[in-house]
Amino acid sequence: MGRCKGSHIGPSTLQRLGEVIILLELVVPSITMMVELVRIQYKLVKDFMRFKTSGFEDCESNFHEVDLESIFGRCFLTTRLRCIGRFYQLNGRINFFSCKGPIWDFSIFYQLGNEIDYSTFENRLVYPTFHYNSDSDDNKGDLLRVKVNKLSSTKTQLPYSYYSLPYCHPGHIVDSAENLGEVLRGDRIENSPYVFKMREPQMCNVVCRLTLNAKTAKEFKEKIDDEYRVNMILDNLPLVVPLRRPDRESSLVYLHGFLVGLKGQYAGNKDEKHFVHNHLTFIVKYHRDPVTEMSRIVGFEVKPFSVKHEYDGGWDNTTRLTTCDPHAKKLVSGSEPPQEVEDKKEIIFTYDVEFQESNVKWASRWDSYLLMADDQIHWFSIINSLLIVLFLSGMVAMIMLRTLYRDISKYNQLETQEEAQEESGWKLVHGDVFRPPSNSDLLCVYVGTGVQFFGMILVTMIFAALGFLSPSNRGGLMTAMLLLWVLMGLYGGYSSARLYKMLKGTEWKRIALKTAFMFPATAFAIFSVLNALIWGQRSSGAVPFGTMFALVFLWFCISVPLVFLGGHFGYKKPVTEDPVKTNKIARQIPEQPWYMNSLFSILIGGILPFGAVFIELFFILTSIWLHQFYYIFGFLFIVFLILIVTCAEITIVLCYFQLCSEDYRWWWRSYLTSGSSALYLFLYAAFYFFTKLEITKPVSGVLYFGYMLLLSYGFFVVTGTIGFYSCFWFIKLIYASVKID
Known part of the structure; x- marks a missing residue:
């Protein structure tokens, strides 16, 4: 048997080991000092961001006007910004803007047409964000249109279009333009009949009434059994359901979307029934600027209810519900009998809208979604x-x-x-x-x-x-x-x-x-097999032909020539x-x-x-x-x-x-x-699958291990x-x- 001839520790080795220990004694204090400097800098930044000043005369800033030929029209670029607060430009173009952030040296604001738009740039320690959305400012009474996204489930990992279930349709369904990443994620963003006005609360709005048949009732039951959640979007914010953490009294957890329905017993019935969430109470949080009086949406929450709505007489445009009535100021409280999902059952979809003013600024509205408690x-x-x-x-x-x-x-x-x-x-x-x-x-x-x-x-x-x-x-x-x-x-x-x-x-x-070709071909083959399985389930997560063609185009027409070009220079x-x-x-x-x-x-x-x-x-x-x-x-x-x-x-x-x-x-x-x-x-991914996930369908299991195999290969x-x-x-x-x- 051979042996590693360098493994014997002699006197010289002990001497070198002593040198290593001395070296570590020098390095460790240096690292500690760097960590302390970072901590001090972080504290200074926090203290500095609390500092508020106002007025244009106290600032040191240089203004440069730049014409940009783009969809944003004329842009004004502020460089070397050294103060925090409110600034006024009295040339008739920009009435007001505010900016924050001692780390960044610039902010961008702009003007569209003849309308004055105001934008906020606030540096965040979690992530810096650039904002240039001209649709973010709303006056009281402006229309707000809720968009619907896919139905998703952690049990199946197979997304479906919102209108794959017999939900209420708008007059004409319009698909939103999506980027490559959204299509690959299975997002399907469409318009919805949920439309209301800014800062105008609504109560018990009837969306539609439908009668289930055996097929639609079965579809609802399947989605309820698989714990599918409905995803919606308002002003680019996803709809969330706030829940209080049991281990922390003051901490909230935000669940994406609301459940299609619930399964359980009601009124002493021993048999489990399926109940659909047919009443939604939307809570729109907004931040109002004290100067412009414009409002910006900073939160979009929902409380779902299952309510068996009742009404007197026949159904027409003048029918008033007795389970919730805006004229009598009767709200849905959750104590009403739930709406059961069965063949020939009638379902009435309704919604309320509440508006809550919030201190959260528009630049910080994603913080609650990204709050890291761990x-x-x-x-x-x-x-x-x-x-x-x-x-x-x-x-x-x-x-x-x-x-x-x-x-x-x-x-x-x-x-x-x-x-x-x-x-x-x-x-x-x-x-x-x-x-x-x-x-x-x-x-x-x-x-x-x-x-x-x-x-x-x-x-x-x-x-x-x-x-x-x-x-x-x-x-x-x-x-x-x-x-x-x-x-x-x-x-x-x-x-x-x-x-x-x-x-x-x-x-x-x-x-x-x-x-x-070696790695991309292997990945593409696995991806194609998985995509075929998703197609077989009629899921919206299946990548359409146009997107597949775009992926092949990127591979053959851009990646392959670049590899050969790099190979030419390398050789x-x-x-x-x-x-x-x-x-x-x-x-x-x-x-x-x-x-x-x-x-x-x-x-x-x-x-x-x-x-x-x-x-x-x-x-x-x-x-x-x-x-x-x-x-x-x-x-x-x-x-x-x-x-x-x-x-x-x-x-x-x-x-x-x-x-x-x-x-x-x-x-x-x-x-x-x-x-x-x-x-x-890959072994840990298998352990995670059996201990943390509750995937029930064999196809979903194949999808999981297929994607994790690709991840492990990479x-x-x-x-x-x-x-x-x-x-x-x-x-x-x-x-x-x-x-x-």
Whole structure:
């Protein structure tokens, strides 16, 4: 049995370990100081944002008028804004605007036609937001039109159009224009008969009356059994149902949409019945500006009720309900008999509208939706991951001190037999360490694909953390990821071709072709099968033909040419020479100890990278499969950086031990070591499925595991590429720093 010849700890090793401890004693206080500075800066920002000033004469600002040929008309750009408060421009164009934010140096406001529009730019510590919606200001009496979105369920994960159920129709159904991300999410936004006026409460408005038949009653019952929720939109705000958290008296939880209905017993009947929510009490929260008297919608809530409406006489336009009557000021209280869903049952759909003035400003209206009550868990996750990084950093530092410091500074000094034996392992394979691996073409393709994925994720997170992918822009995140994936094909082709040339390859076009098609073709095949299953369920989540054509167009007409263009530049650029020459005859690899077995080493290497992200992974899966908002990209970006460092360091450590055992086959193992974390991700996804979700339909289970397989595959190529490049850099560094006879 062979052994790792660098694993024996001698006197010099203890000396290097002492140096590492001294180094950590210097680094840790520095990190603590940086954290304290960030905390102080955060406190200063909070204090500064409380400061209020008014008047134009106290400000230091430079105004520049810029004409922009766009749909926004003429824009006025304010730069170097140094004060907070209210400003007046007395040239007749802009009457009033306000802006906040000590971090940002600019704000944008504009004028449409001859009407004066006012806009607010308020910097948020959670996310910065740009606002330029001319429909946001409303006078009393302005029409407000509620739009309906898909019916969604966490039990089936199959969305359906709102009008797939026999709800009340408007005169003409109009589909709203949707971006690529919205279509892929299954959103179907349409108009509705729910129309009311701003700041004019309404009571017991009748929408329509219908009589169920056997088919429509069955459809309602199926949706109630699967706990489908109705999603609506007003002024780009989703409809929510506020619920008080049982563990926190002053904290509210907002559930997206309201349930189609309920199932239960009523009036002593032992049999369970289905009841539909046919009465809605809308609560519209608005913020009124004291200067302009204009109002802006800052909240859209609902209280759903199931009410068996009654009336006297026949049904016509003059019929008045006895269960709720605006003339008698009789409201629905929830104590009325519920509306049962059965064949030949009559259902009357009604709604109330309440308006509540709110102190929440329009720029802050998304804060309640994105309120993060579990921030302590996120911080615990980050601290836990940082401890892992610190531990691995100490090991890498010890390795570097043991090898490089002694090889460079003390190479010509007399070494003890013990020290020479420590170094003999990895130095003996210098003539084989850069020997091209088996299946080098496939490795180049995977590395290029990983670079493409890495670039997409990095740029997406940066834009999301800066606030450019606000949740108010539905589908924006998915659209951005798709477009960035296509554009990053340039870097994917460049990386794969450059590595291929270094491995003495000559057919770079073949590598570029594989890079352009291998991962996308696999993903597209899985996606097509899943989409066919969704079509079979007649769900609105099925991607239509036009969108599929758009995806194929992005792939073939933009991504593929960019991959070939990147491959051309990557192969054309000269590669750096290897620090040592490769022998013509491969060295025989000695028998390896059990703990250096390839499979065992690879599986061990994936544990720590997965451990760095699994807590954040829980919140991501909850957001995706339980239909909740996820907008804590600041935390996610930090976790992503920790993942990069963890993948790099664990791969370097295990690669060093492998070389010490005189095994030079590091190419694929470096990729698979960190990439194996994707296996743990998929296993955790399976655990999450059986413990957190209540999916009932087999098709929904296939959808879940199909999408999680795609996610795990992408995670594999990203983490594998990080591990490969870090190990490649480490090996070039150590072999370039030693003297080889």
